[in-house]
Amino acid sequence: MLEEALTGAELGICIKDTERAVLAQNDRCRSICGDRSGEVCEDGCMALHRDDDSLQWPDWGTTVHRNARIEDGHYDVTLICSSERMVTLLQPLDKKYEEAMAYYRAQDLTPRELEVVSLLLRGRSNTEITGDLGISHATLRTHLNRVYSKLRDQGIDTHFLPRRRTAAGQ
Structure with a gap:
């Protein structure tokens, strides 16, 4: 039953040995990273793992990297x-991003507010957003306050935005 559930899922799945050699990949993983069977993998998810200095035991446990960019897409890894x-x-998160943006485009948000929302959805920090848009932190705060105010005033659900953002905006 587990194999059947994973076959139909959009999840990319890869299994590596202790030397990081790829033992198995499902079709979705091969479409993302290419066929890596038998190869030692150093990029994509392995780069995230290698660069994560928050790990107590680098070769033990579970870690989650949200909104990670791998190849040409965004993933929760x-x-x-x-x-x-x-x-x-x-x-994969790209379909979720599309759904969320379609939802927010139907609201009464300006094009600039939609840009801010798009970056929020992708997990960008305030500093990253100000750099991406070439605006000050004060201007970003104004945009964020307007977005949250408009949504709250209209009783619109903010379920697509990261929880830490909606808690801060309310």
Whole structure:
């Protein structure tokens, strides 16, 4: 039943040994990263793992990297490490971004507010957003306040925005 559930899922799944050599990939993972069977993997999810200095035990436990860019897409990446294997789950976010933006385009938001919302959805920090848009932090705060105010005043659900953002905006 597990194999059947994973076959139909949009999840990319990759299993590596302790040397990071790819033992198995599903079709979705191969479409994202290419066929890596037998190869030692150093990029994509392995680069996230290598660069994560918050790990208490680098080769043990579970880590999640949200809104990670891998190849040409955005994914929530879950790495499950044991003393024998590393399992990577790549959960695609691009369709979710499209759904969320369609939802917010139907609201009474300006084009600039939609740009801000788009960056929020992708998990960008305030500093990253100001840099991407070439605006000051004060201007960003104004845009954010207007977005949250418009949505709140209209009783519009903010379920697509990251929870930490909606808690701060209310």
